Amino acid sequence: AAAAAPATAAPIAVETGCGACDVCLGETLELPADEALLTAQKIISAAWRVDGRFGAGHVIDVLLGRRTDKVERAGHDRLGVYGLLATAGEAALRSWIDQLVVQGYLALREDGMFSFLVHTEAGKALCKGQGTVRLGRDVAPAKGKRGAKAAKGAAAPADVAPADQDLFARLRTLRKLIADHHGVPPYIVFNDVTLRALASQRPTDDRAMLTVKGVGESKLARYGAAFLAVIAGTSPEAAQSAME
Incomplete structure (x- = not known):
């Protein structure tokens, strides 16, 4: 039998117009x-x-x-x-x-x-x-669009500058670890647009991270320390573990 859980809990919060959910992404x-x-x-x-x-x-x-x-x-x-x-x-x-x-x-x-x-x-x-x-x-994609979209998604890392690709990959690994831990889709944490900006801008503190598109106060409070740690060189696994 499942253990009892409280009737309410703090949500995995995002700002209005989060830029991360399917509606905001126009999908x-x-x-x-x-x-x-x-x-x-x-x-x-x-x-x-x-x-x-x-x-x-x-x-x-x-x-x-x-x-x-x-x-x-x-x-x-x-x-x-x-x-x-x-x-x-x-x-x-x-x-x-x-x-x-x-x-x-x-x-x-x-x-x-x-x-x-x-x-x-x-x-x-x-x-x-x-x-x-x-x-x-x-929305069901038009004929031939699904394959094109999949191909575009597979080529997405090419949109990241060569100097930023390693960091982008590590940030994406951290996002996946966090999403899996909470049992939610990765886009709930950050979408790829935000990960690219983080990899490019490489913020070093909370104030700088808040200037990145897709990062608001609530996401900063929940995920900021972990992503800043990976940007500073910590492994995604260690950064995610430190959140617990």
Whole structure:
């Protein structure tokens, strides 16, 4: 059985217009404001109703109306949120959960081997209609575009100056370690644009790091020390370990 987790937790915070989530990067079609709010409220409510004691996969099963053994044992098939987004699809729900984590309405809390999806105080307020939220749905690429995009992504390091490529690679390794530790996509930490800027500008203190596009006060507080350490020569593994 999963260990109990608090009903609320501090989110992996990002600033409004973070430049890192799919919506800000223009990789999804933004939902109308009313639809985004209602969808977000349903997802947050599901995490709330399962008492923050289960992972994102279980919350998705509940929202899709799946009768898994875990759902039935917990009695979550009797919740009002059960099947509330049955037609949304798993991929969309996973993307929306990621986006809500980015915006601070949900958070991931680790307890030993378990990772719990929990609502935040901001999420509670949003369920009461206080606040705004942005959600996007993936847009199917035009024929031939997926391969082109993949090729572009594979060639991305070539956009980094030769003198900065080693540091860029180490910063990307740190980003992956942090993302894996929290169970979130790497872009929630920093996107490639920000990593390139960090590799190029090589900030040496908090003030300099705040001048880098994509770095705000909350991300600086959460990740700044680790990224500054790697820029100074610390290994990504040691920098990530020091965060714990």
